[in-house]
Amino acid sequence: MMSPSFTVASFNVNGIRAARRRGFDAWLADRSPDVVGLQELRCPVSEVGEFPGYTASIDVGSIPGRNGVGLLTRSEPAAVRSWALTPPKARGLGAYASHGRYIEVDLADRRMTVACLYLPKGGLPARLQRPGGMREEMDGGAKYDRKMRFLAGFARELDRNRLAAARAGREFLLIGDLNVAHTPYDVTNWRPARKMEGFLPEERDWFSSLLSPRRLIDVVRMLRGDEPGPLTWWSWAGQSFAKDVGWRVDHQLASPGLARRAEEVWVDKESSAEARLSDHAPLIVRYRE
Structure with missing residues (x-):
């Protein structure tokens, strides 16, 4: 007999309306995770819709057609905190308070806080930008600089939230699209990726700084060890998928x-x-009760 367990899914839906047209509701009913973190809702709150069997905690942000995060839980949460309701305290994050990038809930049926993050994609530093060699226009490293400020601020904010959960006797789980791949096992072609946003050495160093046996643990790498994958994002273009x-x-x-x-x-x-359903696929972890 299997031990009781619960499942947590993280899913960047790349637009909840588009994902629903492609079959998101059937996926949710069939897989039925206990907790679902959603990123890139990309619509007004009035168009997010209902999720039968779940309570939805949502922050769509203030930028039309961009960002938006949500957490679906089986029971109404004991508490909900988003940056729209409680602006982040860490320096460098204030400008993002209304962007719909972070929400967390205290589960009512478990001693656990679940946080959902959609981290900015960023860009290349000025030193790596070359005319004609980029998918986007050269910006002198502006997007890269903004992302690095976000990373620095979020590391402090994450520590604060993690410790607050611990003081309340709760486990803490951060899920979401962090727009950073941490190790060579997380990217198919990792050597050229070292000069791409999302796998830059400084981004990977930041990711490493979040992890330790006493703070936070990358559950995927803990379970899978040093083996390639599992991957969660593939370009819409070509034969990547x-x-x-x-x-x-x-x-x-x-x-x-x-x-x-x-x-x-x-x-x-x-x-x-x-x-x-999206250019991402859901990342699901099963935990023992």
Whole structure:
């Protein structure tokens, strides 16, 4: 007999309205995770819709068609905190308070705080920008600089929130699209990726700084060890999805006590490119009760 367990899914839906047209509601009803973190809702709150069987805690932000995060829980949370309601205290994050990038809930049925983050994608530093060699216009490193300020501020804010959960006797779990792949096992073609946003050495160093046996643990890497994947994002273009050439930028970082209860991780990758709900696939972890 299997021990009681609960599942947590993190899913960048790349627009909840588009994902629903592609079959998100059928996926949710079929997989039925206990907690679901959503990123890039990308619509007004009036158009997010209902999620039968779940209570939805949502922060869509103030930028039309951009960002937006949510947490779906089986029971109404004991508490909900978003940057729209309680602006972040760490320096460098104030400008993002209304952008719909962070929300956390205290679960009512478990001693646990779950946070959902959609981290800015960023860009390349000025030293790596070359005319004609970029997918986006050269900006002198402005997007890169903004992301690095966000990373520095968020590390402080994350520590504050993690410790607050610990003081309340709660485990802590950060899930979401962090727009950073941490190790070479998280990127198919990792060598050229070292000069791409999302896998720059300084971004990976920042990610490493979040992790330690006493603070937060990358549950995926803990369970999978030093082996390639699982990947969670593939470009819409070309044969990236069919050939499984992609990145893992979606993560679950758990406090040590919760990490020890992690039993299994998988990515719910669709069977074909035509069946995709998003350019991301859900990252799901099963934890023992």
